[in-house]
Amino acid sequence: MDDEQVARGTGDEVAVVRRFNRSYTQRVGALEDSFLGTGMPLGTARLLFEIGTEPGTTRDLRARLGLDSGYLSRLLRRLETDGLVAVVPDPDDRRRRRVDLTAAGRRAWADLERRSVDRARDLVAPLTARQRARLAAALAEADLLVRAATVALERVDPTSDLARTAVAAYVAELDERFPGGFDPGPAGTASDPDAAGLAGPSGAFVVATSDGEAVACGGVRTLSSGAGGGVGEIKRMWVHPGWRGAGLGSRLLRHLEGVSRDLGHREVRLDTNGTLAEAVAMYERAGYRRIPRYNDNPYAEHFFAKRLG
Template sequence: MTLVDTVRRFNRSYTQRIGALEESFLGTGRPLGASRLLFEVGPDGAAVRDLRERLDLDSGYLTRLLSRLADDGLVEVRPDPADGRRRLVTLTPDGQAAYRELNERSDSKARGLLEPLTERQRARLDEALGTADLLIRAATVHLRVVDPVTDAARTALGEYYAELDRRFPSGFVPEPRDDGAAALRAPSGAFVVAASDGAPVACGGVRRLDDSTGEIKRMWVAPDWRGAGLGARLLRRLEDEARRLGYARAVLGTNSVLTEALAMYGRVGYREIGPYLVDSPYDEVFFEKSLI
């Protein structure tokens, strides 16, 4: 049995049993679409725009769904003070109650399903689902080249810097004369962000070191995404970008504290070299790889 068979077999048994979890949104007297929407609005509210994107709905259809929920007194729709074209949706107290009820139904259905399992089996299931979840998410992560000043890039870089600050014994302060933005974009550089469910989970960039050499900079993978091969995938993508920009060789420098990264560079074919032109005081270990 191949993996594809396993996946399909699992899919069948899963959707028949647990998949019904989400259908338990039914039986609340509301059509499934309305319940899903209510759930997606959530206790913190959401912008109509985002709902449309997340649920992939037609704008007219969404408007109608929302106005039905509003008629039922479950949500409130009002203009976004920051941008008069947009509208924000929040749950009313009744809506909050309905939201909680959806969650409880879903929970109790899940509990009932797991009830026949022993403690040991539950632990095994927990681990298996956790692993499968991570890998499936990892497989569907979307890598794309973005400008380093976009929101996605800024968020990712922010988390990267914050982590360096936590992990370096002396903390980390981004170089003030940081030419990051300009160097990590065309025509001599690129910046790649990996996103899952809209949130950035990894990033990295290439910039010009000399005419034939691109330098990989600011590679970061979110902590709970490590061990899923995302780093290697991102690195290969950056090498592709570097090749496209005309570089024949990739180099990078890193800090010896970042042990996972060091091991990964080795696996992907990087070879340790002496220090090249350096501008970051944090780089201690250096690698290169031919792109030809």
């Protein structure tokens, strides 16, 4: 298998995904002009469902559904014309527009939900209980892997709202998992002293997003510089618990190593707590070697380093 096949998937893997796409879109009614008999095409019905499930601003909807602003505007105009949604200025920020269902929209949403449940129930009805369990497990795994494959890794300002949201989740998990809790100090707040080190030009902070939500994060900062290359450190690496097991942690780690290399580092270091056994195992699989303590982090128990090619 050559490098391109590894990066893009083998022909067999691609064929399986394409066959599933054809089969599934046909059987769930995605090809019909009137999705599930609602009188709306799939795109419009999907947007109605999203608004009814989690109302928000047009920006929220674009991020969650991956739609460009022009297409989203056309879909919203149809829903407005049909009296199903109301698009008004957001009271929290008049520059943004908020989208909510009208009373008629809530009735249409409930009808769409009922039709969707009925279609799914009819689809699995011919299967035995064991087959339904296998299908549910397979689809859950497929959903996780497809979402992991489409996660976006983006450098952001470490003081941005998105970065603070990710760091807050990271801090909350450490506080829950560490036997004595975790005191982050001002980490993730406007007065975070470490944020400057994770900003350019000597550092970077990366957030992984799916449907507009932060699902992983990590930063790189420069520990030392030199003519032969500097030494970097990976900090605040976190993956949402619901995303573990899909390879996102390893992907993020490789990405951060690349960021560190781009910053001119010949070596990258990191530390972790023994409670985070899965993180220790991941670092060892990725070729990190154990080294003596190199910082005064009171929560760190294991220290690693890796030469960057």
